Amino acid sequence: MSSTPKSLGLDTDLHQYLVAHGTPPDAVLQRLADDTSAMGPIARMQIAPEQGAFLTMLAGMLGARLIVEVGTFTGYSSVCLARGLVPGGRLICCDVSAEFTARAVQAWHEAGLDDSVELRLAPGADTLRAMPLDDLIDLAFIDADKSGYAVYYEEILQRLRPGGVIAVDNVLWSGRIIDSTDTSVDTVALRAFNDMVLADDRVDCVMLPIADGLTLCRKR
Ligand SMILES: C[S@@+](CC[C@H](N)C(=O)[O-])C[C@H]1O[C@@H](n2cnc3c(N)ncnc32)[C@H](O)[C@@H]1O
Numbered sequence: 416m417s418s419t420p421k422s423l424g425l426d427t428d429l430h431q432y433l434v435a436h437g438t439p440p441d442a443v444l445q446r447l448a449d450d451t452s453a454m455g456p457i458a459r460m461q462i463a464p465e466q467g468a469f470l471t472m473l474a475g476m477l478g479a480r481l482i483v484e485v486g487t488f489t490g491y492s493s494v495c496l497a498r499g500l501v502p503g504g505r506l507i508c509c510d511v512s513a514e515f516t517a518r519a520v521q522a523w524h525e526a527g528l529d530d531s532v533e534l535r536l537a538p539g540a541d542t543l544r545a546m547p548l549d550d551l552i553d554l555a556f557i558d559a560d561k562s563g564y565a566v567y568y569e570e571i572l573q574r575l576r577p578g579g580v581i582a583v584d585n586v587l588w589s590g591r592i593i594d595s596t597d598t599s600v601d602t603v604a605l606r607a608f609n610d611m612v613l614a615d616d617r618v619d620c621v622m623l624p625i626a627d628g629l630t631l632c633r634k635r
Pocket residue numbers: 460461462485486487488489490491492493509510511512515537538539540558559560563
């Protein structure tokens with residue numbers, strides 16, 4: 416199917432305008448972004464601020480009581496997700512790095528989220544498989560190793576309530592997703608993942624051109 420594109424490629428000025436017209440990061444998120452930025456090029460793993468505002472809104476719109484995140488890093492997305500929880504709700508964060516997540520733990524404390532967030536330091540697949548099937552997830556955010564996406568998606572979907580949403584980051588992969596000369600492991604894994612989601616009749620899906628591409632999969 417072909418169609419006339421209506422999406423804009425955002426140049427720097429237009430992108431700045433877009434960011435300036437959404438809810439800005441508060442002092443906790445700004446401090447976290449600044450400190451993560453000082454870590455050097457690895458800071459690119461952090462989600463974009465407009466994506467953070469979107470995740471908070473999405474969690475709030477879903478009335479999320481249980482959120483799962485795979486790939487926490489220094490904590491930006493987790494703070495945003497946890498802020499959308501209903502009172503008493505929980506966010507379970509999966510990561511393998513004690514070093515990165517020490518910064519996240521500090522950010523949760525600064526944000527007053529100590530009682531809302533649980534860190535599971537283990538491979539994401541192990542943590543998800545250990546979760547009960549009847550503790551229904553309202554929202555999940557997948558943003559870890561790209562070759563693991565399909566497993567995370569499947570384990571989460573089995574525990575997702577009908578109407579619940581899985582948000583998946585980096586699905587456009589800086590445009591490399593359609594570069595047929597790029598056959599690197601991560602690119603191939605993301606392509607296969609995107610095709611798999613499209614063919615999955617258990618969900619409705621939409622790919623948003625926010626940041627590096629964000630797919631929302633809503634369980635039917
Ligand atoms: C792109 S970063 C996440 C960025 C984060 N969402 C943010 O907003 O700052 C990816 C994270 O996935 C973690 N990771 C890598 N392999 C993993 C695995 N097998 N299970 C869980 N986490 C993993 C890395 O340690 C890293 O912190």
